[in-house]
Amino acid sequence: MTTPWNQRYALRMQGMGSSLIRELLKLTQDPEIISFAGGLPAPEIFPVAAFDESACRVLRTYGSQALQYGMTEGYRPLRQWIVDYMARYGIEANVSNVLITSGSQQALDLIGKVLINPGDLILTEKPTYLGALQAWRAYQADYTCVPIDQDGVQIELLEEALCGGPKFMYILPNFQNPGGVTLSLERRLKLIEIADRYGVPIIEDDPYGELRFEGEHIPPLVVLDAQRHKEKQDCSDSEGFMRGNVIYTSTFSKTLAPGLRLAWIVAPTEVISRCVIAKQGMDLHTSSLIQMIAYDVLRDDFLQDHVRLIRQVYRQRRDVMLEALDKYFPPGTHWTRPQGGLFLWVILPEEIDTLDLMPKAIANKVAYVPGSAFYPDGSGHNTFRLNFSNAHPEDITIGIERLAEVVKNELYEYQEPMAAIA
Numbered sequence: 001m002t003t004p005w006n007q008r009y010a011l012r013m014q015g016m017g018s019s020l021i022r023e024l025l026k027l028t029q030d031p032e033i034i035s036f037a038g039g040l041p042a043p044e045i046f047p048v049a050a051f052d053e054s055a056c057r058v059l060r061t062y063g064s065q066a067l068q069y070g071m072t073e074g075y076r077p078l079r080q081w082i083v084d085y086m087a088r089y090g091i092e093a094n095v096s097n098v099l100i101t102s103g104s105q106q107a108l109d110l111i112g113k114v115l116i117n118p119g120d121l122i123l124t125e126k127p128t129y130l131g132a133l134q135a136w137r138a139y140q141a142d143y144t145c146v147p148i149d150q151d152g153v154q155i156e157l158l159e160e161a162l163c164g165g166p167k168f169m170y171i172l173p174n175f176q177n178p179g180g181v182t183l184s185l186e187r188r189l190k191l192i193e194i195a196d197r198y199g200v201p202i203i204e205d206d207p208y209g210e211l212r213f214e215g216e217h218i219p220p221l222v223v224l225d226a227q228r229h230k231e232k233q234d235c236s237d238s239e240g241f242m243r244g245n246v247i248y249t250s251t252f253s254k255t256l257a258p259g260l261r262l263a264w265i266v267a268p269t270e271v272i273s274r275c276v277i278a279k280q281g282m283d284l285h286t287s288s289l290i291q292m293i294a295y296d297v298l299r300d301d302f303l304q305d306h307v308r309l310i311r312q313v314y315r316q317r318r319d320v321m322l323e324a325l326d327k328y329f330p331p332g333t334h335w336t337r338p339q340g341g342l343f344l345w346v347i348l349p350e351e352i353d354t355l356d357l358m359p360k361a362i363a364n365k366v367a368y369v370p371g372s373a374f375y376p377d378g379s380g381h382n383t384f385r386l387n388f389s390n391a392h393p394e395d396i397t398i399g400i401e402r403l404a405e406v407v408k409n410e411l412y413e414y415q416e417p418m419a420a421i422a
């Protein structure tokens, strides 16, 4: 007798069906389509030669260690490198505060596994990172969300949402995915104060912080939170390191390459030990070979120069996209002007549904991600996300012109019957 699989799936799978958006995005694989949909870095500037050299060196020098099982916490020299690197940004941690993960997607999943019970409420920004919503839906989380504007999450609306008693807040302070906006210093300080007052922890997800093209660096929430606790003198664990309200996560996906699947969590040691136990059940540890090769690439100050190059390339692509939007998009449409990162966010007039518009865009050989995917409450029907890091500048201009044509046609279709009624 064959198994009736649909009677065997766990309850948690109920909210995890394939979405219409994912089906539409499959169509964007056509090479003639200029896709602004994926969150892909520019592959032309992946440091292939550096990895080639380091991979050979690691295998020649430490081959059997690199091919052996490793510690769940991660390769110690790489963790120490991360500690030293983060210290430049004011993040005070020690190796025992750092866990290497297989991408920050795994970090989010671990956080879900360690913190979320079925029915727990999670506070997110609106819109927010789709991958976090997906990861935590598996733990049967519910969401309460607070809208963002050009200065990030709207702090004045936060306390009302906190009254629902969320388990934690999920915040993307730098060049937010998908909005492209950055949380101002003033709001960061308020957020830290409110989190402290309500006793609600913050998950700070920061994949893009280093990719700032302009403007001043703003300290991460984990740093501001540590300062606050220091002032209140309740900051240290037994080893003298931070014991605040923030779990911080970042990744090498946007600064080295996403195919490495290499990222990290910084948290108080007690949280790290729980995450270690959870990670053992997932994959035992992140690839020893990849960690050792990445460490070999990173150790001679490679990243600083490489990130400089990435900023230069992405800045140019962002400028080309903004210029094309200014030139081709019709009145009544708006978009964010990110100071870094990979994405910008477009808002169309209310009457347009960007999910309905998507097949028309694909037919016109251009693609985006409809905004509703990033809204835990399914709103945002008139918005979409554009990625500017992956396409070549010439294609960005052509793609935006194509997209503008689709948007104008749609607006025209709506305005025609209105004119007839008038």
Ligand SMILES: Cc1ncc(COP(=O)(O)O)c(C=O)c1O
Pocket (backbone or CB within 6 Å): 039, 102, 103, 104, 105, 106, 129, 131, 172, 177, 205, 207, 250, 251, 252, 253, 258, 262, 263
């Ligand atoms: C906000 C955010 N968090 C996490 C991730 C996952 O990154 P990683 O490649 O490290 O798993 C992404 C990827 O785009 C992201 O935008």
